[in-house]
Amino acid sequence: MLDNLIGNDVRVATSAFSPVAWDGASWPHLVPVGKLILPDDTLPDGLPVFFEGRLQKFERQIGVVFVSLEAITSPDTAKDGHIYFRGRSAVVIRGPAVVQLAFPFQVEKLPADEHNYWHDLRFARAQFELPFSSPEANGNGDAAGGVKS
Numbered sequence: 001m002l003d004n005l006i007g008n009d010v011r012v013a014t015s016a017f018s019p020v021a022w023d024g025a026s027w028p029h030l031v032p033v034g035k036l037i038l039p040d041d042t043l044p045d046g047l048p049v050f051f052e053g054r055l056q057k058f059e060r061q062i063g064v065v066f067v068s069l070e071a072i073t074s075p076d077t078a079k080d081g082h083i084y085f086r087g088r089s090a091v092v093i094r095g096p097a098v099v100q101l102a103f104p105f106q107v108e109k110l111p112a113d114e115h116n117y118w119h120d121l122r123f124a125r126a127q128f129e130l131p132f133s134s135p136e137a138n139g140n141g142d143a144a145g146g147v148k149s
Contacts, residue, residue: 002058002067005109010055012099013048013106019111020096030100036093038081044091045062048102052110053095060075069095071081078115078121085121092121 016030021103033049053069071094078092085092101107111117 002055002065002107005055005107006057006124007111008055009052009074009112010053010067010069011050011071011110012067013102014051014099014134016100017051017093017103019100020026023137029047030098033091036091037055038091039079040081042082047082047089048085049091049093050085051093051095051099052095053097063103066103067107072110074110074112074117077110077117082119083121085094086123 017031018030019125036044053072056068056070058067080093083092111120
C-alpha cells in the first residue's frame with residue numbers, strides 16, 4: 001500500500017518521531033510522541049498523534065514501519081497542535097519528519113481539495129456513513145430502507 005502513496009500527501013498515526021535536521025538528515029534516534037512539545041507548550045497527554053506530509057520513502061522491519069515525510073504540499077491544512085479529529089481530540093503535526101507508525105498501522109491519502117481536507121478531518125469517513133432513505137421514500141415509515149429487525 002505504501003508503494004502506491006509515495007509522492008502523495010498522507011496522514012499517518014505515529015508512535016515515535018525524529019525531526020529532520022537542518023541538513024536534511026534525520027536525527028539519530030526516535031522520540032516517543034508522548035514527549036512531543038506542541039506549539040502551545042503542552043504535551044499530547046495520551047492523545048493520538050498524526051503526522052502529515054508528502055511520503056518520500058518507507059522502511060519495513062519485523063512489526064515496525066518507518067516513513068520519511070517531506071513538507072506537505074498543500075498549505076491549507078491543519079496547523080500543528082490539538083485538533084478535533086473525527087469526533088475526538090487528537091494532535092496533528094506537519095512534516096518533515098521520520099516517524100514510526102503506531103500499531104495498528106493507519107496511513108491515509110489526504111484529499112487535495114481544501115474543503116474535502118477539512119470535511120475528512122472533522123467528520124467520519126464516508127465509507128462508514130450509511131445512506132438511509134427517508135421514511136417517505138420507501139412508503140412504510142421505516143427510515144432504514146424497509147429493513148425491519
